[in-house]
Amino acid sequence: MRNHRFSLAIILMVTGFIVVFSYQYFKKAESPKSEEANELWTQEHQLRTQLIKEQETNQSLEKKLENRREQVQSNEQTLANQKKEAHDIQKSLNNYRMLNGLTKVHGPGIRVSLEDAQYVPEEDDPNNYIVHQQDIQEVIYELYAAGAEGVSLNGQRLSIHSYIECVGPVVKIDGQKHTVPFIVEAIGDPHLLLSSLNMSGGTVDLLMNRGIKVSTEKKSDITLKPLI
């Protein structure tokens, strides 16, 4: 009986050894696998998160791009407006320069010449029969009022700062002396300028009444020198 027990003990020992050994072996073999799977899962999760993040970044960048594009467009619009403004300013500047006599201009217009009366009655004051500074001024103002864009007297360009003085027998314009005949040239609509001068009871009529020789003619092309 003792013998039986001993051999049973040995067999049980061997069986226990093998069972536990294989149990441990398979546990060991399996654990790295599960670890690997876990690692893979973690990696996948990480990649997925990264992907989502990238997509979000993309989205926000796209939005930014859109904003930037809109900004560029509005900037371009502003620039175009500014350019247009600058162009307009340039245009009006040129216009003003022209009106101020700073540029050489040419175009259709009229020419008016004023001369003293040839005949002065004995009993009258001869002062009434000669061309005065205010007569010239009258003509020039009339021309300006009728829309003259440029006026010159005896070839001297006039500007808004110009002044006309009466100095004895001569007339001084901006310090330059001029004598009869006074030739006024104006650029503008010839018909308009002429008719405004020839209005009945107008400038020319008044001058003619005093015997002053006034001759007017239309010119298809008048060139005015710039003011120096």
Place this chain on the structure above:
Amino acid sequence: MWLPVLGLFIGLVIGWFTNVSIPEAYAHYLSIAILAALDTLFGGMRAHLQKNYDNVVFVSGIFFNIILAAGLAFLGVKLGVDLYLVALFAFGVRLFNNIAIIRRLFIQMWRERAEKNVHKS
């Protein structure tokens, strides 16, 4: 009665603290060894109950069976045929047979005892 329990315990402890890693190709041998050991155990149990127990047969059975199964598996690996399945199958069938016989013997014993009790009363 304590000797077999001690043997089992010692086996468990040795198995637990043996830290030998074997290649995966030999995993089949382990399963065969387990089956051989269990088969031998239940075979011995059955023989004991049938009263034809032989100590030499019992002890030699386990080692011989393990060696035979391992040899078969080895041959299978070398030939590229899953011969370890043969050993697995044989052990499995024998295991079920043995357990079935043990069950019947127990049932028989239980009935005999019941009858004796009836006769007594």
